[in-house]
Amino acid sequence: MKCAIIGCGRIALNHIKAVETNGLELAALCDIVPGKAEGLLERAGRKRPAPKMYADYREMLVENPDIDLVAIATESGEHARIALDCIDAGKNLIVEKPIALSITDANEIIHRADERGVKVSACHQNRFNVAVQHTRRAMEEGRFGRMSHGSIHVRWNRGKDYYDQAPWRGTWAQDGGCLMNQCIHGVDLLRWMMGGEVVSVYAQTRQRFHRYLEAEDVGVAVLSFADGSVAIVEGTANVFPKNLEETLCLFGENGTVKIGGASTNNIDVWEFADEREEDQAIVGLEEPTSNVYGNGHSSLYADVVESIRESRAPYVDARAGRDALEIVLAIYKSQKTSLPVELPLENFASSDMKGEF
Secondary structure: OEEEEEOOOOOHHHHHHHHHHOOOEEEEEEOOOOOHHHHHHHHOOOOOOOOEEEOOHHHHHHHOOOOOEEEEOOOHHHHHHHHHHHHHOOOEEEEEOOOOOEHHHHHHHHHHHHHHOOOEEEEOHHHHOHHHHHHHHHHHOOOOOOEEEEEEEEEOEOOHHHHHOOOOOOOOOOOOOHHHHOOHHHHHHHHHHHOOOEEEEEEEEEOOOOOOOOOOOEEEEEEEEOOOOEEEEEEEOEOOOOOOEEEEEEEEOOEEEEEEOOOOOEEEEEEEOOOOOOHHHHOOOEOOOOOOOOOHHHHHHHHHHHHHHHOOOOOOEHHHHHHHHHHHHHHHHHHHHOOOEEOOOOOOEHHHHOOOO
16 A cells, blocks of 8 residues: 655654554655655655655645555644645545644545545544553443543643744644644543533633743643533643653543553553453553654554555544544633633634634
8 A cells, every 4th residue: 555644744753654564655755845855764764665755745646646545744734725635636544633723624624535435534643552442442341330520631841942843833823732732632532531522611721931832831621521521621831841741530430540651651540340350451551652642653554554445434533533623622712702612613713813812
């Protein structure tokens, strides 16, 4: 299966490794910045065979009709436009988070992919973390019972050097703040584990230390679910002096789980009323990771390839990407209006926050 990657920045290295791990052919790389694609290959330690290099992804699509799968790893504000062009060209997609920066664009990606019969996966790779998979299995088996509440805490550090690497970071038009960029993976996990159907969001966000940005560097929110359970979202880039944790907590009538570590990769608490022998191997589990991106890209690629071959939906489909985006945009709208926001959310985009801080 032939693949292409559009956008050769920080996260693209994980995509190259996932392509190689899954035995796929990297047919093309695309980036508008001269030399960036070559630099990515050098960072990956890859010499031959060299993929074709492009500055214009449309040219790449025209000249390579046999490409089966395209990964979009550009700045967030370009995800939707590129995704829609790729869908129109009949390409299956992996789209880095967030899948778009407006609900309208996310819905159009879903609609057009369904219409064209192509697979689109939102790159929420943390769903494949070992700790997360154990917890999801327990949830699907009903071990938690009725849910009381849950929480996600993304307590990370991002300094000026990080934002200076790419001028689009922290802008409303191309990125959003810490909740959109750093916290959206955790938001995805929280919504997924708690049952998905959020009916309202109330939030407060602030820009405390990053005055050179447009967007927030800390935010907290309360989510209300259709079944009566509630959840807390806390996200920040303000932790001194380095990343502290990304922690997901789930509290049910018959079970409590805390997934901790730098990126929801460890089992810190695993307690269930129906104790099982296999639980002993799960308690204290730690999945080593080299960075906060975790190890999930390769598993996500494997699933997408399988979904194409088996004509089924990807494990993390475009709707999952839209649902995580909806929560973050609802948080933004709540901050803007100082009111709770009811879901489903319509016609809101990160760019609607322009001038908030």
